[in-house]
Amino acid sequence: MNKQDAMNTVTNSLDDLYQALRAGRYEVMDKQLEVTARFHRYSFNNVMLIYKQCPEATLVAGFHTWKKQGRWVRSGESGIAILAPLTKRKEDDNEREEDSLVMGFRIVYVFDVSQTDGDALMEEAPILGDPGRNLSALLNVYRDLEIKVHLTKLPGTVQGYSLGGEVRVSDDLDDISLFRVLSHELAHELMHKTIRCTSENKPLLETEAEAVAFVVASACGVRCLDRSADYIALHEGSQILLENSLEAIHKTSSSILGMIEKQVVNFDNGIAQAA
Numbered sequence: 001m002n003k004q005d006a007m008n009t010v011t012n013s014l015d016d017l018y019q020a021l022r023a024g025r026y027e028v029m030d031k032q033l034e035v036t037a038r039f040h041r042y043s044f045n046n047v048m049l050i051y052k053q054c055p056e057a058t059l060v061a062g063f064h065t066w067k068k069q070g071r072w073v074r075s076g077e078s079g080i081a082i083l084a085p086l087t088k089r090k091e092d093d094n095e096r097e098e099d100s101l102v103m104g105f106r107i108v109y110v111f112d113v114s115q116t117d118g119d120a121l122m123e124e125a126p127i128l129g130d131p132g133r134n135l136s137a138l139l140n141v142y143r144d145l146e147i148k149v150h151l152t153k154l155p156g157t158v159q160g161y162s163l164g165g166e167v168r169v170s171d172d173l174d175d176i177s178l179f180r181v182l183s184h185e186l187a188h189e190l191m192h193k194t195i196r197c198t199s200e201n202k203p204l205l206e207t208e209a210e211a212v213a214f215v216v217a218s219a220c221g222v223r224c225l226d227r228s229a230d231y232i233a234l235h236e237g238s239q240i241l242l243e244n245s246l247e248a249i250h251k252t253s254s255s256i257l258g259m260i261e262k263q264v265v266n267f268d269n270g271i272a273q274a275a
């Protein structure tokens, strides 16, 4: 693939993603996706708490949330305790402290989907194709950038996360999913290393990382348009965020594709070993 082809691939893929977001599986989004979105919004600490109490949890929500989604918690099931932040105005005799905020936590209970019955859940959008040698090439890119890849067991539906200089990725993914997740986390590493993720900027960061992953995956034999569009929608991303970040997304995807291409050329010339 020459440079112009690569640029065209990036542009065309981004256009596909833009159209998919715009067409909005988002708007017709099924009940389950709303629940999944809730799971994704739990803090990392809470995801760890959930996992500790219920290692097989995949989709959790509170009792009433499940009810609203047409499912109910079976009687006798015990809840998974998580911490909900409590913010209130401090009521103190000392006037100077009157307007300071007290942060506390209270325990709330959630239930995994396996503890519920009711309306059927929607299946995840498919992810197809074969990254072939591009997967080894991508792992070599990580190695050359000195970003550690740690394959490990991760809680629930979490497939990976980036820590800055290190990414953790679920150890039970097939090659296609692994390729997409590694591309996504590499985008975070290259674009967001110095940015602290907050609930305000998370939709933007996830839109950027997943858009890059989608473009890189598309160019490397992995088809995941609906999955990526759903992922972005689940994180409250949108085509508007995508549009505003096009330049950065374009730049990062081109750069990752260039690095992958270089590794593949090295394989061909016998210069590099596959990871």
Ligand SMILES: [Zn+2]
Pocket (backbone or CB within 6 Å): 184, 188, 205, 206, 209
């Ligand atoms: Zn992410």
